[in-house]
Amino acid sequence: MEKISILFVCLGNICRSPMAEFVMKKIVSDKGVGDRFYISSAATSAEEQGNGVHYGTRRKLAEEGIPFTPRYAVALKKSDYERYDYIIGMDRSNISDMLAFFGGDKDGKIKLLLSFAGTDRSISDPWYTGDFDKTYDDITLGCTALAEKLI
Numbered sequence: 001m002e003k004i005s006i007l008f009v010c011l012g013n014i015c016r017s018p019m020a021e022f023v024m025k026k027i028v029s030d031k032g033v034g035d036r037f038y039i040s041s042a043a044t045s046a047e048e049q050g051n052g053v054h055y056g057t058r059r060k061l062a063e064e065g066i067p068f069t070p071r072y073a074v075a076l077k078k079s080d081y082e083r084y085d086y087i088i089g090m091d092r093s094n095i096s097d098m099l100a101f102f103g104g105d106k107d108g109k110i111k112l113l114l115s116f117a118g119t120d121r122s123i124s125d126p127w128y129t130g131d132f133d134k135t136y137d138d139i140t141l142g143c144t145a146l147a148e149k150l151i
């Protein structure tokens, strides 16, 4: 069976989208359907390319008992549009940056994470706010709703 593929996207791929990647992996694994999904994350900018996951994200994931593995920031590629079923941004500027980068969204794959939870709110960037708790709560809300839709 073809896996459902999900790409989480933020500006730097060191704070929010890796957090969403590991939270979503934990949710589907806990539901016993981890092998039905391919989940990854990427950045709209090349700013942090090659850098590891931010300490604030790692600390929060550890606190919440969410497993994570070392990973390094990667920039979005044009081929990602065909590769993934869902391409999920954290905030409005991620969405507009992706629409520009991919030249539109012909298959309707680009979504705002919290839209699955019925709101059009953006997930705040802890790189600027320093608030990894609030970001985690919103990411968990969005990923839980996404899992409910897909499982």
Ligand code: 4NP
Pocket (backbone or CB within 6 Å): 010, 011, 012, 013, 014, 015, 016, 017, 047, 048, 125, 126, 127
């Ligand atoms: P992220 O946070 O998009 O959640 O990974 C950021 C990380 C780095 C930068 C901005 C946001 N930066 O400007 O380098």
